[in-house]
Amino acid sequence: xxxxxxxxxxxxxxxxxxxxxxxxxxxxxxxxxxxxxxxxxxxxxxxxxxxxxxxxxxxxxxxxxxxxxxxxxxxxxxxxxxxxxxxxxxxxxxxxxxxxxxxxxxxxxxxxxxxxxxxxxxxxxxxxxxxxxxxxxxxxxxxxxxxxxxxxxxxxxxxxxxxxxxxxxxxxxxxxxxxxxxxxxxxxxxxxxxxxxxxxxxxxxxxxxxxxxxxxxxxxxxxxxxxxxxxxxxxxxxxxxxxxxxxxxxxxxxxxxxxxxxxxxxxxxxxxxxxxxxxxxxxxxxxxxxxxxxxxxxxxxxxxxxxxxxxxxxxxxxxxxxxxxxxxxxxxxxxxxxxxxxxxxxxxxxxxxxxxxxxxxxxxxxxxxxxxxxx
Amino acid sequence: xxxxxxxxxxxxxxxxxxxxxxxxxxxxxxxxxxxxxxxxxxxxxxxxxxxxxxxxxxxxxxxxxxxxxxxxxxxxxxxxxxxxxxxxxxxxxxxxxxxxxxxxxxxxxxxxxxxxxxxxxxxxxxxxxxxxxxxxxxxxxxxxxxxxxxxxxxxxxxxxxxxxxxxxxxxxxxxxxxxxxxxxxxxxxxxxxxxxxxxxxxxxxxxxxxxxxxxxxxxxxxxxxxxxxxxxxxxxxxxxxxxxxxxxxxxxxxxxxxxxxxxxxxxxxxxxxxxxxxxxxxxxxxxxxxxxxxxxxxxxxxxxxxxxxxxxxxxxxxxxxxxxxxxxxxxxxxxxxxxxxxxxxxxxxxxxxxxxx
Numbered sequence: 001x002x003x004x005x006x007x008x009x010x011x012x013x014x015x016x017x018x019x020x021x022x023x024x025x026x027x028x029x030x031x032x033x034x035x036x037x038x039x040x041x042x043x044x045x046x047x048x049x050x051x052x053x054x055x056x057x058x059x060x061x062x063x064x065x066x067x068x069x070x071x072x073x074x075x076x077x078x079x080x081x082x083x084x085x086x087x088x089x090x091x092x093x094x095x096x097x098x099x100x101x102x103x104x105x106x107x108x109x110x111x112x113x114x115x116x117x118x119x120x121x122x123x124x125x126x127x128x129x130x131x132x133x134x135x136x137x138x139x140x141x142x143x144x145x146x147x148x149x150x151x152x153x154x155x156x157x158x159x160x161x162x163x164x165x166x167x168x169x170x171x172x173x174x175x176x177x178x179x180x181x182x183x184x185x186x187x188x189x190x191x192x193x194x195x196x197x198x199x200x201x202x203x204x205x206x207x208x209x210x211x212x213x214x215x216x217x218x219x220x221x222x223x224x225x226x227x228x229x230x231x232x233x234x235x236x237x238x239x240x241x242x243x244x245x246x247x248x249x250x251x252x253x254x255x256x257x258x259x260x261x262x263x264x265x266x267x268x269x270x271x272x273x274x275x276x277x278x279x280x281x282x283x284x285x286x287x288x289x290x291x292x293x294x295x296x297x298x299x300x301x302x303x304x305x306x307x308x309x310x311x312x313x314x315x316x317x318x319x320x321x322x323x324x325x326x327x328x329x330x331x332x333x334x335x336x337x338x339x340x341x342x343x344x345x346x347x348x349x350x351x352x353x354x355x356x357x358x359x360x361x362x363x364x365x366x367x368x369x370x371x372x373x374x375x
Numbered sequence: 376x377x378x379x380x381x382x383x384x385x386x387x388x389x390x391x392x393x394x395x396x397x398x399x400x401x402x403x404x405x406x407x408x409x410x411x412x413x414x415x416x417x418x419x420x421x422x423x424x425x426x427x428x429x430x431x432x433x434x435x436x437x438x439x440x441x442x443x444x445x446x447x448x449x450x451x452x453x454x455x456x457x458x459x460x461x462x463x464x465x466x467x468x469x470x471x472x473x474x475x476x477x478x479x480x481x482x483x484x485x486x487x488x489x490x491x492x493x494x495x496x497x498x499x500x501x502x503x504x505x506x507x508x509x510x511x512x513x514x515x516x517x518x519x520x521x522x523x524x525x526x527x528x529x530x531x532x533x534x535x536x537x538x539x540x541x542x543x544x545x546x547x548x549x550x551x552x553x554x555x556x557x558x559x560x561x562x563x564x565x566x567x568x569x570x571x572x573x574x575x576x577x578x579x580x581x582x583x584x585x586x587x588x589x590x591x592x593x594x595x596x597x598x599x600x601x602x603x604x605x606x607x608x609x610x611x612x613x614x615x616x617x618x619x620x621x622x623x624x625x626x627x628x629x630x631x632x633x634x635x636x637x638x639x640x641x642x643x644x645x646x647x648x649x650x651x652x653x654x655x656x657x658x659x660x661x662x663x664x665x666x667x668x669x670x671x672x673x674x675x676x677x678x679x680x681x682x683x684x685x686x687x688x689x690x691x692x693x694x695x696x697x698x699x700x701x702x703x704x705x706x707x708x709x710x711x712x713x714x715x716x717x718x719x720x721x722x723x724x725x726x727x728x729x730x731x732x
Contacts, residue, residue, distance in 0.1 A: 121514040124480075131480070132512055136504050142470055143505070146477020153433075153459055154481065181501070184470035191465055344515035345549050347573035351601070352648040353549070 002288070004218055007264060008233045010240040013292045015300025017239075026243035033242075041082065041238050042302055043315050045074040045295050048098035050319035051107060052269075054326055055114075059273040063330050065116045070095050072236070072268030075294025076201050077171075078102070079241025080263070083249055084169050086128065087156075091144035091170040094133040095201075099171070103128025111330055118336075137172070138179035141198065144170035145185045148194035148258075157195040158255030165253035167195040169245070175206025177222060178214045186226040186260075195252040197245060198223065198260045201235060203267035208280040220262035228260050235263030236294040239301075266292075338364065409592045415585040417559035418448050418524075421566035422486065426456050429484065432570055434461040435471050436488030436524075445490055446526055446585055468498035475521050476506055484520045484570055492527040493536025493706075499544070506575045507550030518573040522566070527555075528619050528669045529701075529716045530583035532709040539706050540670035545577045546647040546679070553647040554600065555579040557621035559589035561644065564596035572600070579646075581619035601645040603653045609639035612726050613657040615680060616667040617643035620717065624667060627719040631726060638726065646676050654680065655688050662693035663729045667717050672700035694732035697725045 003009075010023050010030065019027065052069050059067040070077065073095065081099035084090055092099060101107055105127040112118050113133070120132035134140035148168040151157045157165045176182050177200065189196050202219055204211050215222070220232035231248075233240040241263055248259035266289035270277050299312065342357035412420065426432045434440075434449055434456075440463035443450030453461035464471050468489060475485035489495045495502075502523065509519050529538035546553045552574050556562040562580070569576040598604055606621070607628050614624045621642045628638040639657050643649065658664050664684055666677035681696035699717045707715050 118514065119508075119512045121512070123513075123516040125516070132509075134505075136500065139473065139501065139505050142473025142501065143477040143480065145470075146474030146479075147481050148477070149474060150478045150481025150483055153478075153483070180497075181469055181473060184465075184467045184473065187465045187467060188470050188474050344511050344513070346552070347510055347515065347518040347520075350552075350574075350648055351650075 029243035054323035067273040069269035075238040076235035076263040079238040080245040083245035087166040089129040103130035138176035138182040141185035148196040167253040174202040174211045189258040190227040193257040196258040197248040207271040223260035230260035235265030417563040421563040425570040472498040472501035486522040492539040526582040553577045555618040568600040603650040607640035609637035612663040627722040667699040694729040
């Protein structure tokens with residue numbers, strides 16, 4: 001399953017703007033972007049790709065228990081991530097590292113999680129409303145819908161002011177479309193007309209299972225039976241991702257109900273560091289998508305607009321710095337005390353957990369010797 | 376002693392009301408401070424009080440709005456508070472729990488009704504993998520005060536999936552609190568305390584007791600949420616249960632008393648955490664313990680109590696802790712439920728075995 005006649009492309013693989021009837025409604029969104037924001041798109045894509053490679057290396061060196069690469073999906077993620085406004089809430093799956101970075105999350109929180117130091121633990125109110133990762137496939141779709149219902153009940157959406165009205169953006173993948181929760185989220189979202197955008201990154205593989213096993217029809221059609229309008233885009237086109245998400249979010253925040261975007265992209269790397277894609281996919285497919293790399297085409301676009309070598313060199317340097325900084329900080333991470341496992345199981349005091357925490361503390365203390373070593 | 380000669384149905388009378396101080400007139404100016412209510416009406420009254428006290432409290436579920444719930448527990452709430460606070464949701468349990476989680480993130484305190492016990496499993500993943508673990512995942516920056524009301528248990532002659540007792544699944548899951556009221560007084564108070572809790576609470580309502588009356592004292596609950604309570608004192612054998620089983624235990628105690636045996640009855644009230652102190656104190660006095668439940672015995676709340684009492688009161692025990700429970704079968708067709716569900720005779724049979732040691 002690849003591009004269809006319906007696939008919206010704003011930026012061709014050669015890096016030229018596509019101007020036709022289909023793109024016409026979206027081009028004004030691009031026209032409104034200033035040079036600094038256009039640079040941001042590139043910078044974030046390049047930095048996260050470098051970060052991604054570094055994290056993969058650290059996993060191979062035993063510094064991370066797991067790494068989840070986003071290689072190849074930078075266009076879909078950066079465009080949609082920048083489309084959200086400050087007041088919006090974002091519910092990621094677990095591969096949207098750069099969206100978190102755009103919203104203000106220190107990606108070290110992701111590193112800590114995949115090193116085995118936390119289950120996430122960042123504070124969405126301090127990370128641009130970028131909520132925690134959800135590893136059970138598709139579960140977050142319902143949380144997002146409930147949150148969007150709460151926005152409605154609170155009267156902070158559809159007031160007529162798109163600069164302050166809030167909406168919700170939820171990410172998931174092609175595998176998740178088979179989960180019941182995602183369909184139930186469509187049901188609730190359509191029923192309550194939630195201010196919400198469902199953003200599907202169809203990267204064509206759910207670990208080893210091709211998207212054709214999940215659906216016999218293009219996935220962008222999935223929502224229409226629920227009464228939710230959809231658009232299919234070239235997910236490796238950062239501008240299409242930005243413009244369609246911005247439009248759908250504005251529709252949502254303006255009281256026009258939920259929307260659905262299928263971004264056709266490709267997982268260039270493995271599902272995770274535990275996966276070996278050479279066992280199930282062929283080189284031709286990889287080549288096809290390599291020729292549609294989101295960064296390559298966007299660099300061509302920027303160069304055609306007049307961006308010079310200095311900018312690209314600066315970004316490359318910044319990416320190296322971010323990766324180096326991440327390596328240093330990763331190597332400096334300690335291990336939390338065992339007492340952390342008992343903390344925040346509940347919000348209010350809980351006799352059973354408290355008793356077990358006290359027991360473990362006493363047990364560990366029983367090993368202590370005068371010189372501080374275990375006997 | 377011997378078991379009662381004839382099989383006995385669960386007692387129609389409600390257990391004695393809690394020993395609470397009489398309420399003052401000022402405590403409840405509109406309704407009498409102490410009023411006789413059915414369990415269903417008492418929970419309804421508690422829900423109404425919670426909704427009136429906190430605008431963030433929402434009701435969600437299937438048929439809970441216009442219809443007022445299939446057991447009428449939410450009767451009248453939609454008319455009083457509107458359809459933005461009493462939501463007749465689409466028919467999807469995972470959707471109900473999952474969206475309640477999102478609403479909790481937004482600062483709401485959703486109260487979800489699962490229509491019948493056996494329909495909770497479509498929502499099981501959202502309850503156990505999400506709701507129960509999200510406070511932990513957030514490292515405490517976000518609380519999830521969601522209450523899930525579950526009419527549970529047998530005695531109503533209903534079809535498959537309508538008479539089950541699934542509480543052990545949830546008591547096994549860290550992050551959840553699990554409670555079950557046996558009386559209208561506890562129904563009124565415990566539902567409000569569950570809603571006030573900052574943690575997820577599974578609230579198991581003994582549906583066979585919905586229509587039994589009891590005095591509700593609106594002045595004071597008289598006991599903390601997670602405390603178990605001795606509701607009949609005795610000297611020879613301690614019997615423990617929750618929900619609908621409590622009335623069976625009281626009935627058994629009455630029969631046993633007539634035959635000269637003194638049972639001490641404890642209403643568990645909280646299944647997670649379990650309040651062991653009253654149980655241990657009782658066992659230290661009687662030396663014998665029987666744990667009764669409608670749920671299957673295998674890997675159950677009763678199993679956990681038996682193991683814990685064996686660990687913590689071994690030298691007080693004169694006999695092994697015995698379990699009286701549903702059998703390790705699916706809940707049978709309704710015409711067989713009389714043989715499946717523990718009644719006073721099954722409890723007394725266990726009393727005999729305990730005393731024979």
